[in-house]
Amino acid sequence: MATIxxxxxxxxxxxxxxxxxxPKKYNVIVVDDGSSDSTAKIVSGLGxxxxxxxxxxxxxxxxxxxxxxxxxxxxxxxxxxxxxxxDIPKFIKTLKHYDIVLGERIAGIPLQRRAANRLAAWxxxxxTKRKFRDVLCGFRAIxxxxxxxxxxxxxGYEFESxxxxxxxxxxxxxxxxxxxxxxxxxxxMTVGKSxxxxxxxxxxxxxxxxxxxx
Numbered sequence: 001m002a003t004i005x006x007x008x009x010x011x012x013x014x015x016x017x018x019x020x021x022x023p024k025k026y027n028v029i030v031v032d033d034g035s036s037d038s039t040a041k042i043v044s045g046l047g048x049x050x051x052x053x054x055x056x057x058x059x060x061x062x063x064x065x066x067x068x069x070x071x072x073x074x075x076x077x078x079x080x081x082x083x084x085x086x087d088i089p090k091f092i093k094t095l096k097h098y099d100i101v102l103g104e105r106i107a108g109i110p111l112q113r114r115a116a117n118r119l120a121a122w123x124x125x126x127x128t129k130r131k132f133r134d135v136l137c138g139f140r141a142i143x144x145x146x147x148x149x150x151x152x153x154x155x156g157y158e159f160e161s162x163x164x165x166x167x168x169x170x171x172x173x174x175x176x177x178x179x180x181x182x183x184x185x186x187x188x189m190t191v192g193k194s195x196x197x198x199x200x201x202x203x204x205x206x207x208x209x210x211x212x213x214x
Contacts, residue, residue, distance in 0.1 A: 076138060
């Protein structure tokens with residue numbers, strides 16, 4: 001089986017829809033990342049486990065906390081109902097043959113997000129010397145033992161790119177599955193968070209040059 005880890009921050013308007021479509025046969029853990037709304041109350045009211053963080057620590061931090069409480073292979077899924085829980089079995093099945101399985105959003109991505117994703121994918125591909133098409137998709141799966149081998153440190157949205165970069169450097173097998181995505185709002189990384197992600201990726205891209213000069 002699998003543990004579904006869902007990081008959530010101020011998702012009271014969407015978390016109910018996300019959870020109602022997520023089968024309870026999975027071990028579902030919602031990590032409330034310092035929400036100021038009723039996200040945690042809604043999660044608990046629906047009978048799902050909710051880990052509450054006292055303050056907002058970032059998506060990466062919330063995902064790591066959820067992973068620490070996982071009792072099986074891990075599937076990360078966003079809380080805003082953009083993904084379909086019907087795709088979860090595809091991740092679990094494909095994970096039998098890989099260490100990590102990435103969701104690839106084929107269509108339905110708003111223009112501004114598509115541009116950011118393409119840039120991030122290009123940078124990560126350059127850093128790892130491996131072709132990636134979608135590196136920012138929050139819908140992904142990883143074997144629990146392999147997750148902790150990565151020793152992930154980033155607390156924000158950089159967490160998703162950091163996972164791939166470190167996985168490639170450790171020689172992990174990475175697979176992909178197409179996922180259904182639906183956006184009915186434009187929400188996600190702020191300009192500030194996008195800048196931090198960009199800085200992180202540029203630093204990673206420059207690391208080989210720093211090493212060669214030492």
